[in-house]
Amino acid sequence: MSEQAVTAQSEDFSRWYNEIVYRADLAAPSPVRGCVIIKPYGYEIWEGIKAGLDRRFKATGHQNAYFPLFIPESYIKREAQHVEGFSPELAVVTHAGGKELEEPLVVRPTSETVIGEAFSDWIQSYRDLPLLINQWANVVRWELRTRPFLRTAEFLWQEGHTAHATHDEAEAETLQMLDIYAEFAIDDAAIPVIKGEKSRLERFAGALRTYTIEAMMRDKRALQSGTSHNLGQNFAKAFDIRYLTESNLQEYCWTTSWGLSTRMVGAVVMTHGDDKGLRLPPKLAPHQVVIVPITRRDDQLTAVMDTVERLDRELQAAGIRVHVDRREGQSPGFKFNDWEMRGVPVRMEIGPKDVENNNAVLARRDLPGRQGKQFVPQAGIVDVVTALLDEIQANLLDDAREFRDRNIHDVANYDELKQVVAEGAWARAWWGGSDEDELTVKDETGATIRCFPFDQPDQSGKCVLTEKAAERIALFAKAY
RNA sequence: CGGGGCGUGGCGCAGCCCGGUAGCGCGCACGGUUUGGGUCCGUGAGGUCCCCGGUUCGAAUCCGGGCGCCCCGACCA
The missing domain is CATH 3.30.110.30 (C-terminal domain of ProRS)
Structure with missing residues (x-):
């Protein structure tokens, strides 16, 4: 680390954000304009988001599938509002295999069109409904002004696509998925989102109604953190998604789509972060606990490391994500600051004194300095740490909610x-x-x-x- | 697409006005020292100075052209 501290939030929030994203090792600059490399530490947060959502999708009867990255240009043009909404930001492949393509291929900005086309084949009768599909994918929207995670030319997301027999069923699905986003945001990401409906102007291109979860960042700007659309019969009509009713009548389906992206990683950073860096909610933190061994002389090394290894095993066995910082070149002080910047919820220090007294030092990231530091017996450490992680999770949510309501x-x-x-x-x-x-x-x-x-x-x-x-x-x- | 700025080891920069052996901090490697809140010292590796052309005995530096990136204004998860 060249400079020691990050720019203070109060001084320049967006600079703070950019610095922290790179210095906490969430992302790295990419050779392509507007794109980023998501580094392992950042990707693990995304994996936590994926796991939390995927579990909820499956529990509500959705199945994952995968549709192609490339979409025939003509598909995009089939739904009038949809083209209009997306055409300025499309990336189009015109050449492949050394020659010009007969029909250009659009790199998907979203997949309503390909999936709609597939649905029209898959759905024959009311017995095929509802059809509940989700895909985890990358999409490309050629944005002019980009920021890591919040807006990049390529981003990762999930997009759910469903088809139903009636408007009301589609509406219920749209609202159910918004509820799932809200529940995930609040319970897992500790972000107190507000559920609501978008205005006509802010609505998804081609939707009847768009619902959103809105979050307030630490600079008080709003971040749309997930959206859910009732597409009515617009796409069903454009892609001929029809089914036969029980009384043998052809009817158009009612479809929905809903998405949540890697923008959520940015939301976590900007909702909880402070002047020292990230503050990760325990449920999404790649490392929930980091153990920093402190050894004054070589002859203490074995005793300290024995204790560290034992506590590491105990915590891991309890399902807690622990990381032991074994780096040799850095002083403990450096490591404390480093992990604070990277937002690890709980730091455990184990030194010769702790070995001697059968203690451990625990420091919680959500409370500053001494206030967050406590000495606890090594016996029963799992229960103490588990309770502490729950408390931190709850405290981050309370903090964010209090901040939001105040503003x-x-x-x-x-x-x-x-x-x-x-x-x-x-x-x-x-x-x-x-x-x-x-x-x-x-x-x-x-x-x-x-x-x-x-x-x-x-x-x-x-x-x-x-x-x-x-x-x-x-x-x-x-x-x- | 309009306005401003910048391209020099991995990162951040100085050098450019006034042409002459390419430098600093951080990081990295090695050795030692330290370790309970960002240790210190030493040694070392690492550079087509964005590209092309011109001027010149000689260009990172001057001139012409190109490319790229960043920041600020209208759209978007």
Whole structure:
């Protein structure tokens, strides 16, 4: 590490983010513009996200499959709004095998079209429904301004695609998957997301309705962290996805799609991180506990290492992800700082004194300095560590929720909205405006409607901009 | 696509104005020293100075052209 500390969040949040992503070894620059290499430490966080989601998908009856990276250009063009939404950011292969292709191939920006085409073959009758498919894949969207994890030209995600017999079943699926995203975000990533519906302007190209989980980052900007779309019959009509009903009638299916990407890694970084670096929620942390052995002289080495190995085995046997820092060149002090920067929830120090007293020193990452440090007996270490990890997981969520709630303000009129947004916070307001009105707010304040939260007041009110009657409140914020 | 900046060991930079043996910090390797909050010392490895052309006895440095990257403004998981 050349410089010692990272840039403070308060000083320059985006610089802090960039530094921490590279210095904590989550990612490395790639030779291709707009792309990143995801390094093992970052990829392990993604693997944790995958595991948490995949388990929930399977539990709700979904199966994984894999569809091709390349999509015939004509497919993309079949659904009008879809083309319009995506064409500016498509990467297209025009040459292969040394000659020009008869039909260019689009590198998938998402797979509604290929999957829709496949579904039209697979589905014959109502007995084939619902069809519940998910794929883990990479997609490419040629973005101009990129940031590691938050927006890159290529990213990893999962995309679920389902087909149903009725609108209501599709709607139920769309909402169920949003619930799964929210549950995962809150329980595993410790990110207190807000569920809601997107405005017409922010809706997925070709969807009837788009739902979202919105999270507040430490700089108070909003991050759309997962989306779920009810596609109605738009794609079914474009790709001829039909089924025969019990009474032998041809009907179009109702389809859905839903996705969550490696952006979630960025969300974890920006929700919990502090001036010292990452703070990883135990459920997603590649290492939940790091043991730093402290040996003053060579003759103490064996005794210390024996204890370290024994505790390592005990914790591992209990299913805790432990890492022993055996590096020889670095001092303990260096290692403490290093692991703090990398966000490991619990550090265990074992030195000669601890061997002698049958103690261990535990330091928790979510509380600063001395406050987070405690001496505990080695006997019963598994229970203590397990409880501590649970406590840290809960504490990170509480912290983030408290921060979020403190920075959302109800506003009664447009001036207040402007002021709240100018201060960087989120504004909650009645909204009954048109698309144009929404754009006006965006132009004048930089904020967009993040969502209409599911959680709505009982009464109705007056639109914050037009002062006409409004049925729903919306959340306004600057977003990534 | 408009405005600004930068291309020099792995990373961050100095050198360029005023042409003359390519330098510093970090990292890396080795040896020693240290180790309970970012040890210290020594030795060493490592560079087509973005590319092409020009000027010159001589170009990282001057001139012309090209390429690439980063930052700031309109779209997006």
